[in-house]
Amino acid sequence: MQQLVLATRIITYxxxxxxxxxxxxxxxxxxxxxxxxxxxxKRFNKTNKFNNHCIIIPAHNEAHIIGDLIKSLKAMKxxxxxxxxxxxxxxxxxxxxxxxxxxGADKVYERFNKQLIGPNFAVHETLLKIKDEFGDFDSFSWxxxxxxxxxxxxxxxxxxxxxxxxxDYFTSFRDTQNFEDNWISSAxxxxxxxxxxxxxxxxxxxRNPHMVGGTGFMVRWSxxxxxxxxxxxQSMVHDTEFSFDALVNGYKGVYVDQAKFYDLQPxxxxxxxxxxxxxxxxxxxxxxLINKTLFKNLFFKFEAPQKKLNYLDYIAMLTPSWLFFFxxxxxxxxxxxxxxxxxxxxxxxxxxxxxxxxxxxxxxYYYLITFIMGLCVIIRQAxxxxxxxxxxxxxxxxxxxxxxxxxxxxxxxxSKNKNMKFVNxxxxxxxxxxx
Numbered sequence: 001m002q003q004l005v006l007a008t009r010i011i012t013y014x015x016x017x018x019x020x021x022x023x024x025x026x027x028x029x030x031x032x033x034x035x036x037x038x039x040x041x042k043r044f045n046k047t048n049k050f051n052n053h054c055i056i057i058p059a060h061n062e063a064h065i066i067g068d069l070i071k072s073l074k075a076m077k078x079x080x081x082x083x084x085x086x087x088x089x090x091x092x093x094x095x096x097x098x099x100x101x102x103x104g105a106d107k108v109y110e111r112f113n114k115q116l117i118g119p120n121f122a123v124h125e126t127l128l129k130i131k132d133e134f135g136d137f138d139s140f141s142w143x144x145x146x147x148x149x150x151x152x153x154x155x156x157x158x159x160x161x162x163x164x165x166x167x168d169y170f171t172s173f174r175d176t177q178n179f180e181d182n183w184i185s186s187a188x189x190x191x192x193x194x195x196x197x198x199x200x201x202x203x204x205x206x207r208n209p210h211m212v213g214g215t216g217f218m219v220r221w222s223x224x225x226x227x228x229x230x231x232x233x234q235s236m237v238h239d240t241e242f243s244f245d246a247l248v249n250g251y252k253g254v255y256v257d258q259a260k261f262y263d264l265q266p267x268x269x270x271x272x273x274x275x276x277x278x279x280x281x282x283x284x285x286x287x288x289l290i291n292k293t294l295f296k297n298l299f300f301k302f303e304a305p306q307k308k309l310n311y312l313d314y315i316a317m318l319t320p321s322w323l324f325f326f327x328x329x330x331x332x333x334x335x336x337x338x339x340x341x342x343x344x345x346x347x348x349x350x351x352x353x354x355x356x357x358x359x360x361x362x363x364x365y366y367y368l369i370t371f372i373m374g375l376c377v378i379i380r381q382a383x384x385x386x387x388x389x390x391x392x393x394x395x396x397x398x399x400x401x402x403x404x405x406x407x408x409x410x411x412x413x414x415s416k417n418k419n420m421k422f423v424n425x426x427x428x429x430x431x432x433x434x435x
Contacts, residue, residue, distance in 0.1 A: 174260075276406075
């Protein structure tokens with residue numbers, strides 16, 4: 001029996017050590033989310049200079065929704081002669097191109113390519129055509145077809161663009177159109193508020209490069225030229241690939257909180273599953289591309305401490321979440337079983353009782369951590385999301401940890417479907433849209 005007690009203690013200490021290690025790996029995300037509560041967003045000086053901006057919308061069968069975005073772009077309070085809206089109708093089988101022209105797009109390019117599938121390829125090819133036909137711009141911005149843009153978005157981004165030449169790329173506040181549709185859309189909203197706003201706020205405050213969130217961002221044209229007009233980024237998660245490239249090469253990014261646009265979140269479970277699976281498969285494939293550089297820079301290259309921490313952040317993001325989970329699950333199940341055996345043999349003390357509860361404690365710990373992160377988001381964004389009811393925000397807080405927990409089965413499924421290619425996820429704007 002003494003050997004069983006010793007084995008139980010050893011495994012318990014191992015479990016505590018691994019839990020501490022995993023918590024440390026994910027600590028940055030927790031820290032970024034929490035610390036944003038105490039940071040004021042950077043303000044930018046108003047400029048009288050109007051730069052020329054190129055805005056691109058990649059669209060695949062988006063005729064039902066793209067017109068609203070183009071109309072909102074054309075309604076922005078920025079001189080019309082200083083920006084152009086381009087649409088690339090990518091492998092469309094509907095009338096996306098015609099709808100885009102009718103809505104006011106300056107130019108629509110139609111692309112048909114069944115080999116190179118994905119918006120990054122479409123944008124790269126279109127940028128080369130734009131350069132040949134229209135010459136150079138000062139910046140390039142990317143929007144998804146289901147977005148809607150605030151009327152002051154470009155003027156505020158232009159202020160940030162001119163405030164300092166040290167910034168190479170700019171991200172903006174990703175608000176939501178349909179927080180109150182259901183638990184899926186509200187959970188997406190909280191997660192994007194956390195990643196695109198709070199994490200970006202803290203990163204900017206510490207002068208760390210932050211990640212581009214796939215839409216609503218701006219890049220200097222000079223940086224675009226360096227990277228083959230987005231042709232360098234060929235993975236399924238090209239935005240994350242760009243962000244890692246920015247970290248490695250020292251490109252400076254800044255978060256512009258005052259410039260906002262409205263994203264449309266999925267409400268259907270099947271669409272959500274496909275989208276999140278695609279992101280996860282993309283992360284796995286990106287990991288295969290950058291792991292060598294990632295680990296070399298982390299362990300064998302002399303760099304600033306905050307840069308090393310950012311590499312840890314990428315390890316946490318690119319490592320399959322099921323690997324973390326099942327490691328802890330096996331250890332905590334073993335600890336629980338061993339301590340139950342000790343209890344059955346009348347060996348009872350506080351350590352044994354806690355050990356017997358190891359498995360439920362693991363789930364409670366996970367739930368509380370994600371719940372607190374969600375609560376930090378609701379508190380930090382209170383002014384911007386006051387248009388949503390308190391009851392719906394409370395429900396979203398309760399279900400948000402479940403949404404995050406579903407990353408585990410999604411990551412398992414993605415591990416077995418690594419040949420998955422780009423999947424378009426059609427979304428419909430609901431009657432509950434609030435902007």
